[in-house]
Amino acid sequence: xxxxxxxxxxxxxxxxxxxxxxxxxxxxxxxxxxxxxxxxxxxxxxxxxxxxxxxxxxxxxxxxxxxxxxxxxxxxxxxxxxxxxxxxxxxxxxxxxxxxxxxxxxxxxxxxxxxxxxxxxxxxxxxxxxxxxxxxxxxxxxxxxxxxxxxxxxxxxxxxxxxxxxxxxxxxxxxxxxxxxxxxxxxxxxxxxxxxxxxxxxxxxxxxxxxxxxxxxxxxxxxxxxxxxxxxxxxxxxxxxxxxxxxxxxxxxxxxxxxxxxxxxxxxxxxxxxxxxxxxxxxxxxxxxxxxxxxxxxxxxxxxxxxxxxxxxxxxxxxxxxxxxxxxxxxxxxxxxxxxxxxxxxxxxxxxxxxxxxxxxxxxxxxxxxxxxxxxxxxxxxxxxxxxxxxxxxxxxxxxxxxxxxxx
Numbered sequence: 001x002x003x004x005x006x007x008x009x010x011x012x013x014x015x016x017x018x019x020x021x022x023x024x025x026x027x028x029x030x031x032x033x034x035x036x037x038x039x040x041x042x043x044x045x046x047x048x049x050x051x052x053x054x055x056x057x058x059x060x061x062x063x064x065x066x067x068x069x070x071x072x073x074x075x076x077x078x079x080x081x082x083x084x085x086x087x088x089x090x091x092x093x094x095x096x097x098x099x100x101x102x103x104x105x106x107x108x109x110x111x112x113x114x115x116x117x118x119x120x121x122x123x124x125x126x127x128x129x130x131x132x133x134x135x136x137x138x139x140x141x142x143x144x145x146x147x148x149x150x151x152x153x154x155x156x157x158x159x160x161x162x163x164x165x166x167x168x169x170x171x172x173x174x175x176x177x178x179x180x181x182x183x184x185x186x187x188x189x190x191x192x193x194x195x196x197x198x199x200x201x202x203x204x205x206x207x208x209x210x211x212x213x214x215x216x217x218x219x220x221x222x223x224x225x226x227x228x229x230x231x232x233x234x235x236x237x238x239x240x241x242x243x244x245x246x247x248x249x250x251x252x253x254x255x256x257x258x259x260x261x262x263x264x265x266x267x268x269x270x271x272x273x274x275x276x277x278x279x280x281x282x283x284x285x286x287x288x289x290x291x292x293x294x295x296x297x298x299x300x301x302x303x304x305x306x307x308x309x310x311x312x313x314x315x316x317x318x319x320x321x322x323x324x325x326x327x328x329x330x331x332x333x334x335x336x337x338x339x340x341x342x343x344x345x346x347x348x349x350x351x352x353x354x355x356x357x358x359x360x361x362x363x364x365x366x367x368x369x370x371x372x373x374x375x376x377x378x379x380x381x382x383x384x385x386x387x388x389x390x391x392x393x394x395x396x397x398x399x400x401x402x403x404x405x406x407x408x
Contacts, residue, residue, distance in 0.1 A: 022046075024072040025056060025101065028085075031066025044101070046073070052278060053104040062101045064088045071103060072132070082130045128275075129311065130304035158203050162194040165210055178209045203254030211259050231357050232269060233238065234395070236262050238355040241391045242346035243325075246384060250342075250374060257342050260325035265345045267308030267326070268357065275301050286360040293331055293361045306330050319365065330364065336373040344370045345381075350390050355395070 012211060023046045027039040044058035054071055065088055073082045090102035105127070165172050178184075179197040184205070191197045198206050243261030248254050276374040282300045285291055296368045297304040309326035312318070318326070321339040328340035329347060336344070344367060348355055371377070376384075 002394065018226070021057060025058065025103075026070040026072060027064075028068045028070065030064070030068075036064075036067060041072075047100070053089070054101065055092065056101045057098055058101065059099070060097055061101070063091050064101070065091060067194070069103065084127055084128065117308075156246035158195070158198040160301065161203060161207060161210070162198055165194055165206075171210065172368075174213045175206065175209050178213070180208070186196060189321045202255070202259070204253070208240075208255050208258045208262075211262060212240075230361055231355070232265075232272075235355050235357040236265060238350050238353065238395055239264055239343065240347045240393075241395060242349040242388060244341050244392055245387055246342050246345055246374070249384060249387070250376075257321060257325070257339055260339045261343050261346050263322060264309075264325050264329050264347070265305060265357065266312055270308050270312070271297065271301055271305055273301075283358050283360065286358055286362070288360065289360070292363070292364060293358065294364070304330075310353060329350055329365065331370070334369045336370045341373045342371040344375065345376070345384075349385065351387065352385055353392055355392075 015408045023044050024041045025044055026041040027036045029037050034365070042058050042061065044056040046054060047057055048055040067088045069086055069088060071084050071086050084105060086103040086105050089099055089104045090100075092100045092102075094100050159338065165175055175194065176191060179191045179201055179355060184201055192202055194206075240258045240261035243257045245253060247257045278300050282293075282296045283295055285300075291299075294304045294306070306327060306329065313323045313326055325339040325343040328337060329343040331340060331344070348363070348366050351361075371381070
Protein backbone atom coordinates (compact mmCIF):
# COMPACT_ATOMS: atom_id res chain seq x y z
CA UNK A 1 0.00 0.00 0.00
CA UNK A 2 1.37 3.49 -0.85
CA UNK A 3 2.45 5.66 2.09
CA UNK A 4 -0.05 8.22 3.42
CA UNK A 5 -0.31 11.52 1.58
CA UNK A 6 1.11 14.67 3.15
CA UNK A 7 -2.40 15.67 4.19
CA UNK A 8 -3.03 12.31 5.82
CA UNK A 9 0.34 12.39 7.53
CA UNK A 10 -0.95 15.29 9.60
CA UNK A 11 -3.80 13.13 10.80
CA UNK A 12 -2.24 9.72 11.19
CA UNK A 13 0.51 9.04 13.69
CA UNK A 14 3.19 6.42 14.06
CA UNK A 15 1.00 4.80 16.69
CA UNK A 16 -0.17 1.48 15.30
CA UNK A 17 -1.87 -1.46 16.90
CA UNK A 18 0.46 -4.39 17.41
CA UNK A 19 -0.92 -7.55 15.87
CA UNK A 20 -3.91 -5.75 14.35
CA UNK A 21 -6.98 -4.76 16.31
CA UNK A 22 -10.28 -6.01 14.94
CA UNK A 23 -12.85 -3.26 14.51
CA UNK A 24 -16.26 -2.78 12.94
CA UNK A 25 -17.13 -0.06 10.43
CA UNK A 26 -20.86 0.66 10.45
CA UNK A 27 -22.12 2.59 7.39
CA UNK A 28 -24.70 5.35 7.87
CA UNK A 29 -24.98 7.73 4.90
CA UNK A 30 -23.10 8.74 1.76
CA UNK A 31 -21.60 12.14 0.97
CA UNK A 32 -24.99 13.42 -0.16
CA UNK A 33 -26.76 12.26 2.99
CA UNK A 34 -28.42 9.25 1.34
CA UNK A 35 -28.95 6.34 3.70
CA UNK A 36 -26.45 3.51 3.01
CA UNK A 37 -27.07 1.59 6.22
CA UNK A 38 -28.10 -1.35 4.02
CA UNK A 39 -24.36 -1.95 3.61
CA UNK A 40 -24.47 -2.99 7.25
CA UNK A 41 -21.25 -3.31 9.24
CA UNK A 42 -17.93 -4.64 8.00
CA UNK A 43 -15.16 -6.23 10.01
CA UNK A 44 -11.76 -4.68 9.53
CA UNK A 45 -8.25 -4.47 10.94
CA UNK A 46 -7.18 -1.17 12.44
CA UNK A 47 -3.81 -0.33 10.91
CA UNK A 48 -3.30 3.16 12.31
CA UNK A 49 -5.12 5.33 14.81
CA UNK A 50 -4.78 8.82 16.21
CA UNK A 51 -6.98 11.60 17.52
CA UNK A 52 -7.28 12.82 13.92
CA UNK A 53 -8.27 9.69 12.09
CA UNK A 54 -7.83 5.99 11.42
CA UNK A 55 -6.73 3.64 8.66
CA UNK A 56 -8.68 0.39 8.34
CA UNK A 57 -8.09 -2.62 6.08
CA UNK A 58 -11.19 -4.65 5.18
CA UNK A 59 -12.72 -6.82 2.47
CA UNK A 60 -12.88 -5.05 -0.88
CA UNK A 61 -15.41 -2.22 -1.06
CA UNK A 62 -16.25 0.49 -3.61
CA UNK A 63 -15.42 4.17 -3.63
CA UNK A 64 -17.13 5.58 -0.55
CA UNK A 65 -15.26 8.86 -0.15
CA UNK A 66 -17.46 11.25 1.81
CA UNK A 67 -19.55 8.52 3.43
CA UNK A 68 -20.35 8.71 7.15
CA UNK A 69 -19.51 5.71 9.31
CA UNK A 70 -19.19 4.67 12.93
CA UNK A 71 -15.86 3.12 13.95
CA UNK A 72 -16.42 0.61 16.76
CA UNK A 73 -13.51 -0.74 18.79
CA UNK A 74 -13.12 -3.35 21.53
CA UNK A 75 -16.54 -4.88 21.04
CA UNK A 76 -19.04 -5.48 18.27
CA UNK A 77 -21.03 -3.31 15.90
CA UNK A 78 -23.86 -3.31 18.44
CA UNK A 79 -21.89 -2.88 21.66
CA UNK A 80 -18.37 -1.41 21.73
CA UNK A 81 -16.09 -0.05 24.41
CA UNK A 82 -15.22 2.88 22.16
CA UNK A 83 -17.16 4.30 19.22
CA UNK A 84 -16.50 7.40 17.17
CA UNK A 85 -18.28 8.88 14.17
CA UNK A 86 -16.04 9.62 11.21
CA UNK A 87 -15.98 10.32 7.48
CA UNK A 88 -14.27 8.34 4.72
CA UNK A 89 -11.63 10.58 3.12
CA UNK A 90 -9.91 7.98 0.92
CA UNK A 91 -10.50 4.47 -0.32
CA UNK A 92 -7.89 2.37 -2.07
CA UNK A 93 -7.80 -1.17 -3.40
CA UNK A 94 -4.74 -2.87 -1.93
CA UNK A 95 -5.40 -6.29 -3.49
CA UNK A 96 -8.07 -8.13 -5.41
CA UNK A 97 -9.78 -8.94 -2.13
CA UNK A 98 -9.01 -6.01 0.18
CA UNK A 99 -9.47 -2.26 0.46
CA UNK A 100 -8.03 0.42 2.71
CA UNK A 101 -10.32 3.06 4.19
CA UNK A 102 -8.87 6.30 5.51
CA UNK A 103 -11.24 7.77 8.10
CA UNK A 104 -11.12 11.31 9.40
CA UNK A 105 -12.35 12.48 12.78
CA UNK A 106 -12.82 16.20 13.29
CA UNK A 107 -13.97 19.08 15.43
CA UNK A 108 -15.45 21.30 12.73
CA UNK A 109 -19.13 22.30 12.55
CA UNK A 110 -19.46 20.36 9.29
CA UNK A 111 -19.67 17.13 11.28
CA UNK A 112 -23.37 17.95 11.39
CA UNK A 113 -26.43 15.95 12.35
CA UNK A 114 -26.86 17.98 15.49
CA UNK A 115 -23.56 16.98 17.08
CA UNK A 116 -22.34 19.99 19.00
CA UNK A 117 -18.73 21.05 19.36
CA UNK A 118 -18.68 20.04 23.03
CA UNK A 119 -19.87 16.53 22.17
CA UNK A 120 -17.15 16.13 19.53
CA UNK A 121 -14.47 17.38 21.92
CA UNK A 122 -15.70 14.91 24.54
CA UNK A 123 -15.57 12.12 21.96
CA UNK A 124 -11.98 12.99 20.94
CA UNK A 125 -10.98 13.14 24.61
CA UNK A 126 -12.44 9.67 25.11
CA UNK A 127 -10.37 8.41 22.19
CA UNK A 128 -7.22 10.01 23.57
CA UNK A 129 -7.84 8.38 26.93
CA UNK A 130 -8.38 5.04 25.23
CA UNK A 131 -5.11 5.27 23.30
CA UNK A 132 -3.09 6.32 26.31
CA UNK A 133 -4.62 4.05 28.91
CA UNK A 134 -4.79 0.88 26.82
CA UNK A 135 -1.63 1.17 24.79
CA UNK A 136 0.95 3.88 25.49
CA UNK A 137 0.93 3.63 29.28
CA UNK A 138 1.83 -0.04 29.15
CA UNK A 139 5.21 1.02 27.73
CA UNK A 140 6.30 2.45 31.08
CA UNK A 141 9.03 0.11 32.34
CA UNK A 142 8.72 -1.41 35.79
CA UNK A 143 12.03 0.06 36.90
CA UNK A 144 10.65 3.59 37.22
CA UNK A 145 7.62 2.32 39.11
CA UNK A 146 9.88 0.54 41.57
CA UNK A 147 12.28 3.45 41.97
CA UNK A 148 9.42 5.82 42.65
CA UNK A 149 7.82 3.52 45.17
CA UNK A 150 11.06 3.06 47.09
CA UNK A 151 12.13 6.69 46.82
CA UNK A 152 8.78 8.05 47.97
CA UNK A 153 7.79 5.47 50.58
CA UNK A 154 7.71 7.22 53.97
CA UNK A 155 9.36 4.27 55.74
CA UNK A 156 11.90 3.32 53.07
CA UNK A 157 15.38 2.80 54.48
CA UNK A 158 18.80 3.23 52.93
CA UNK A 159 19.10 -0.55 52.84
CA UNK A 160 15.81 -0.76 50.88
CA UNK A 161 17.06 1.70 48.29
CA UNK A 162 20.45 0.00 47.95
CA UNK A 163 18.81 -3.40 47.62
CA UNK A 164 16.41 -2.25 44.95
CA UNK A 165 19.08 -0.55 42.84
CA UNK A 166 21.36 -3.58 43.17
CA UNK A 167 18.69 -5.74 41.53
CA UNK A 168 19.49 -3.95 38.26
CA UNK A 169 23.30 -4.24 37.71
CA UNK A 170 23.25 -1.74 34.84
CA UNK A 171 21.44 0.84 36.98
CA UNK A 172 23.77 0.11 39.91
CA UNK A 173 26.86 0.78 37.76
CA UNK A 174 25.38 4.01 36.44
CA UNK A 175 24.45 5.23 39.93
CA UNK A 176 27.99 4.57 41.14
CA UNK A 177 29.47 6.31 38.10
CA UNK A 178 27.40 9.42 38.75
CA UNK A 179 28.18 9.30 42.48
CA UNK A 180 31.92 9.37 41.61
CA UNK A 181 31.49 12.20 39.07
CA UNK A 182 32.58 15.84 39.46
CA UNK A 183 28.96 16.68 40.25
CA UNK A 184 29.47 15.25 43.76
CA UNK A 185 33.22 15.69 44.15
CA UNK A 186 32.73 18.29 46.89
CA UNK A 187 31.52 15.49 49.16
CA UNK A 188 34.19 13.67 51.14
CA UNK A 189 35.02 10.00 51.06
CA UNK A 190 35.45 7.29 48.45
CA UNK A 191 32.37 5.73 46.86
CA UNK A 192 32.97 2.05 46.18
CA UNK A 193 29.57 0.48 46.85
CA UNK A 194 25.94 1.50 46.99
CA UNK A 195 25.95 1.66 50.81
CA UNK A 196 29.00 3.94 50.50
CA UNK A 197 27.08 6.19 48.11
CA UNK A 198 24.07 6.37 50.42
CA UNK A 199 26.26 7.01 53.47
CA UNK A 200 28.43 9.70 51.88
CA UNK A 201 25.94 11.41 49.59
CA UNK A 202 22.76 10.83 51.56
CA UNK A 203 19.64 8.81 50.88
CA UNK A 204 17.88 11.51 48.89
CA UNK A 205 20.87 12.30 46.65
CA UNK A 206 21.20 8.65 45.64
CA UNK A 207 17.45 8.38 45.15
CA UNK A 208 17.59 11.44 42.88
CA UNK A 209 20.41 9.91 40.82
CA UNK A 210 18.46 6.66 40.48
CA UNK A 211 15.25 8.46 39.53
CA UNK A 212 17.10 10.48 36.87
CA UNK A 213 18.77 7.42 35.37
CA UNK A 214 15.62 5.30 35.46
CA UNK A 215 13.59 8.06 33.84
CA UNK A 216 16.27 8.49 31.17
CA UNK A 217 15.79 4.81 30.34
CA UNK A 218 12.09 5.59 29.93
CA UNK A 219 12.86 8.51 27.62
CA UNK A 220 15.15 6.35 25.48
CA UNK A 221 12.53 3.59 25.34
CA UNK A 222 9.62 5.80 24.43
CA UNK A 223 11.20 8.42 22.19
CA UNK A 224 10.89 7.57 18.55
CA UNK A 225 10.48 11.10 17.29
CA UNK A 226 14.03 12.45 17.48
CA UNK A 227 13.85 16.21 17.31
CA UNK A 228 10.34 16.20 18.77
CA UNK A 229 11.68 15.15 22.17
CA UNK A 230 14.91 17.13 21.93
CA UNK A 231 15.34 18.98 25.18
CA UNK A 232 12.55 17.14 27.01
CA UNK A 233 14.67 15.50 29.68
CA UNK A 234 16.91 18.58 29.98
CA UNK A 235 13.81 20.58 30.86
CA UNK A 236 12.72 17.90 33.33
CA UNK A 237 16.13 17.88 35.00
CA UNK A 238 16.25 21.67 35.15
CA UNK A 239 12.81 21.82 36.74
CA UNK A 240 13.84 19.17 39.28
CA UNK A 241 16.90 21.17 40.33
CA UNK A 242 15.02 24.46 40.41
CA UNK A 243 12.31 22.83 42.52
CA UNK A 244 15.01 21.62 44.90
CA UNK A 245 16.46 25.14 45.05
CA UNK A 246 13.09 26.75 45.82
CA UNK A 247 12.13 24.12 48.39
CA UNK A 248 15.41 24.32 50.31
CA UNK A 249 15.41 28.14 50.15
CA UNK A 250 12.06 28.01 51.93
CA UNK A 251 13.40 25.71 54.65
CA UNK A 252 12.55 22.35 53.11
CA UNK A 253 14.85 19.34 53.08
CA UNK A 254 17.20 18.87 50.15
CA UNK A 255 15.92 16.52 47.46
CA UNK A 256 12.35 16.17 48.77
CA UNK A 257 10.77 17.65 45.63
CA UNK A 258 13.40 16.56 43.10
CA UNK A 259 11.33 13.68 41.75
CA UNK A 260 8.22 15.87 41.64
CA UNK A 261 10.04 18.39 39.46
CA UNK A 262 11.64 15.72 37.32
CA UNK A 263 8.36 13.99 36.44
CA UNK A 264 6.03 17.00 36.28
CA UNK A 265 5.78 16.94 32.47
CA UNK A 266 5.87 13.18 31.90
CA UNK A 267 2.46 13.48 30.23
CA UNK A 268 4.09 15.47 27.41
CA UNK A 269 6.39 12.57 26.64
CA UNK A 270 3.40 10.23 26.39
CA UNK A 271 1.62 12.67 24.08
CA UNK A 272 4.68 12.94 21.81
CA UNK A 273 5.00 9.17 21.74
CA UNK A 274 1.36 8.47 21.03
CA UNK A 275 0.52 11.39 18.76
CA UNK A 276 3.76 12.22 17.00
CA UNK A 277 2.24 13.79 13.89
CA UNK A 278 -0.22 15.91 15.84
CA UNK A 279 2.49 17.07 18.25
CA UNK A 280 4.62 18.12 15.30
CA UNK A 281 1.67 20.11 13.96
CA UNK A 282 1.20 21.64 17.39
CA UNK A 283 4.89 22.59 17.53
CA UNK A 284 4.50 24.51 14.27
CA UNK A 285 1.59 26.43 15.78
CA UNK A 286 3.74 27.19 18.83
CA UNK A 287 6.47 28.47 16.54
CA UNK A 288 3.98 31.02 15.23
CA UNK A 289 3.76 32.30 18.79
CA UNK A 290 0.00 32.59 19.02
CA UNK A 291 -1.11 29.87 21.41
CA UNK A 292 0.09 28.32 24.65
CA UNK A 293 1.15 24.71 24.94
CA UNK A 294 -1.60 23.48 27.22
CA UNK A 295 -4.37 25.08 25.15
CA UNK A 296 -2.99 23.62 21.94
CA UNK A 297 -2.67 20.17 23.50
CA UNK A 298 -6.31 20.35 24.45
CA UNK A 299 -7.44 21.51 21.00
CA UNK A 300 -5.15 19.38 18.80
CA UNK A 301 -4.75 16.24 20.89
CA UNK A 302 -7.93 16.22 22.93
CA UNK A 303 -6.13 16.27 26.27
CA UNK A 304 -3.50 18.44 27.98
CA UNK A 305 -0.36 16.92 29.48
CA UNK A 306 -1.44 17.48 33.08
CA UNK A 307 -4.62 15.53 32.30
CA UNK A 308 -2.43 12.74 30.91
CA UNK A 309 -0.47 12.96 34.15
CA UNK A 310 -3.68 12.16 36.00
CA UNK A 311 -3.87 8.89 34.05
CA UNK A 312 -0.21 8.22 34.86
CA UNK A 313 -0.72 8.91 38.54
CA UNK A 314 -3.58 6.42 38.58
CA UNK A 315 -1.65 3.79 36.58
CA UNK A 316 1.49 4.08 38.75
CA UNK A 317 -0.43 4.36 42.00
CA UNK A 318 1.38 7.61 42.87
CA UNK A 319 0.35 9.69 45.87
CA UNK A 320 1.73 12.61 47.81
CA UNK A 321 4.16 15.20 46.48
CA UNK A 322 4.80 13.68 43.06
CA UNK A 323 1.12 13.13 42.32
CA UNK A 324 0.22 16.65 43.43
CA UNK A 325 2.96 18.26 41.32
CA UNK A 326 2.16 16.23 38.19
CA UNK A 327 -1.57 16.92 38.27
CA UNK A 328 -1.78 20.41 39.79
CA UNK A 329 1.27 22.39 38.55
CA UNK A 330 -0.87 24.29 36.00
CA UNK A 331 -3.53 25.22 38.52
CA UNK A 332 -5.45 28.48 38.16
CA UNK A 333 -7.19 28.67 41.51
CA UNK A 334 -6.35 30.17 44.88
CA UNK A 335 -5.60 26.92 46.73
CA UNK A 336 -2.18 25.38 46.11
CA UNK A 337 -0.38 22.43 47.63
CA UNK A 338 3.28 23.12 48.36
CA UNK A 339 4.64 20.59 45.79
CA UNK A 340 2.42 21.95 43.02
CA UNK A 341 3.32 25.57 43.84
CA UNK A 342 7.06 24.83 44.00
CA UNK A 343 7.02 23.02 40.64
CA UNK A 344 4.86 25.76 39.13
CA UNK A 345 7.46 28.39 40.09
CA UNK A 346 10.34 26.10 39.06
CA UNK A 347 8.73 25.71 35.65
CA UNK A 348 8.82 29.50 35.28
CA UNK A 349 12.51 29.60 36.16
CA UNK A 350 13.07 27.20 33.26
CA UNK A 351 11.74 29.90 30.92
CA UNK A 352 14.19 32.42 32.37
CA UNK A 353 17.06 30.16 31.32
CA UNK A 354 15.44 28.89 28.10
CA UNK A 355 15.40 25.26 29.22
CA UNK A 356 11.90 24.58 27.93
CA UNK A 357 9.93 21.98 26.05
CA UNK A 358 8.59 22.33 23.42
CA UNK A 359 11.33 24.75 22.40
CA UNK A 360 8.92 27.43 21.18
CA UNK A 361 6.54 27.25 24.10
CA UNK A 362 5.09 30.52 25.34
CA UNK A 363 5.64 31.31 29.01
CA UNK A 364 2.45 30.59 30.99
CA UNK A 365 1.19 33.07 33.55
CA UNK A 366 2.82 32.95 36.96
CA UNK A 367 -0.02 32.37 39.39
CA UNK A 368 0.12 34.93 42.20
CA UNK A 369 -1.67 32.56 44.55
CA UNK A 370 1.06 29.97 44.03
CA UNK A 371 3.61 32.59 45.06
CA UNK A 372 1.51 33.63 48.05
CA UNK A 373 1.15 30.04 49.21
CA UNK A 374 4.95 29.83 49.33
CA UNK A 375 5.34 33.23 50.94
CA UNK A 376 7.28 34.54 47.94
CA UNK A 377 7.21 38.04 46.49
CA UNK A 378 8.79 39.44 43.30
CA UNK A 379 11.95 40.52 45.14
CA UNK A 380 12.49 37.00 46.46
CA UNK A 381 11.86 35.64 42.98
CA UNK A 382 14.71 37.84 41.73
CA UNK A 383 16.97 36.35 44.42
CA UNK A 384 15.98 32.84 43.34
CA UNK A 385 16.89 33.65 39.74
CA UNK A 386 20.34 34.75 40.89
CA UNK A 387 20.83 31.51 42.84
CA UNK A 388 19.56 29.55 39.86
CA UNK A 389 22.67 30.54 37.89
CA UNK A 390 24.65 28.11 40.03
CA UNK A 391 22.07 25.40 39.36
CA UNK A 392 22.50 25.93 35.62
CA UNK A 393 26.23 25.29 35.94
CA UNK A 394 25.47 21.99 37.68
CA UNK A 395 23.04 21.12 34.90
CA UNK A 396 25.89 21.30 32.43
CA UNK A 397 27.60 18.55 34.42
CA UNK A 398 24.42 16.48 34.44
CA UNK A 399 24.25 16.90 30.65
CA UNK A 400 27.63 15.22 30.38
CA UNK A 401 26.72 12.38 32.74
CA UNK A 402 23.24 11.37 31.63
CA UNK A 403 22.72 10.18 28.02
CA UNK A 404 20.53 12.07 25.61
CA UNK A 405 17.60 10.46 23.88
CA UNK A 406 18.84 8.72 20.73
CA UNK A 407 18.48 10.48 17.40
CA UNK A 408 16.74 8.72 14.51
